[in-house]
Amino acid sequence: MRALIYLLPLLLALSQALADSKLNLRDMIPSDERIRSHGYPAEAHRVVTDDGYVLKLFRIPYSHKLGNQNARRPPVLLQHGLFSNSDCWLSSGPDNSLAYLLADAGYDVWLGNARGNIYSRANEQISLNHPRFWHFDWHEIGTIDIAAMIDYILEETQHEQLHYAGHSQGTTVYLVLLSERPEYNAKIKSGHLLAPCAFFAHGRSAVFGLLGPLVGTPGGIWNQLLVDTELIPYNNLVNRLADNGCGSGSPYESICKNGFLMFANGGYENINLTSMQLLIKTHPGGSSSNQGIHYLQLSTSHEFRQYDWGTKKNRDLYGQDLPPDYDLSKITAKTHSYSSQNDALCGPEDVDTLVAEFTHLAEDHRVPLESFNHLDFIVAKNMKELVNDLIVDRINGYEAR
């Protein structure tokens, strides 16, 4: 921990120096522009939640290759992971990324953005600079944001149901929504969980060992300092650091691959570096510290349960000393899980626990390549064959019924 504290100012100074010599590195292309640049039609939609957050949804309504704008096009919602945003479904381009593959298979593709990320940084009642803006967690993203997105899409498309696919935190919020508000099960035609994350008893990532003991239990000083703040904001400093370290031709390319991915990854054999470099332009995407703290709490408690505020506040909020568990037996929507052996965050043993608790799970698919890791679901060269083709195939199966 000491090392980190000394390292941080050094890193900041380094990034500042680099920034001074090379201004305006970041030429951010928003999701809708990126989609259009590949020839597809794109739309941006604004969804306001009950508690005032303004969420941006991007949409590929049809495929220009099919010219299917007047045909029946079942809606699919894709939801990104922690620190991420809708760009994660696009960065490997039309031949590989799930959003395009689904559009080309005849679907109406919607890309969600959770509260707090670069596309959803507004609230009609609360200023972005007020700590209350950051007083949320993936519990609210699941129970409020995803619910609002689903209702909006079904209303807009006049469909009764949609297909859902999420990566990492995008799977957590699905589990949270369907267990806490089980009436939403009826709105899901099928669900696809990429690198599903619910239990964290066995994570190999350095992040658990390093930060778990500090913030994983409620009431500690670190916990109080960090609660309700923005975690790794998307700003010029952080972004320049990532971009300078990881941009193409950067002398730090290998340090970047090892360092930047250290937390999430075990190796980078499958990575598409071009795709990764595109992603870095709009990442990290902004999130509340509570999201990270909540995950670390799970790594300490080994339970999949709500945010732990400490005994006193838990009693007020939940009427019990410990936070209540998410009841996975309430999830009845047809759900497919796609996980991998080399996932250092949400690894095979934790997936075993999830599968055991998830009584109605339709499929437990394990990617048959040992090196495949957590981020590979988003940036691997071989993710089309190993994962995305399967998802399109499963969804086609539900539509053919």
Ligand SMILES: *[C@@H]1O[C@H](CO)[C@@H](O)[C@H](O)[C@H]1NC(C)=O
């Ligand atoms: C790698 O990413 C680039 C950039 O999006 C894309 O053009 C290319 O098709 C990708 N290759 C594979 C094999 O995923």
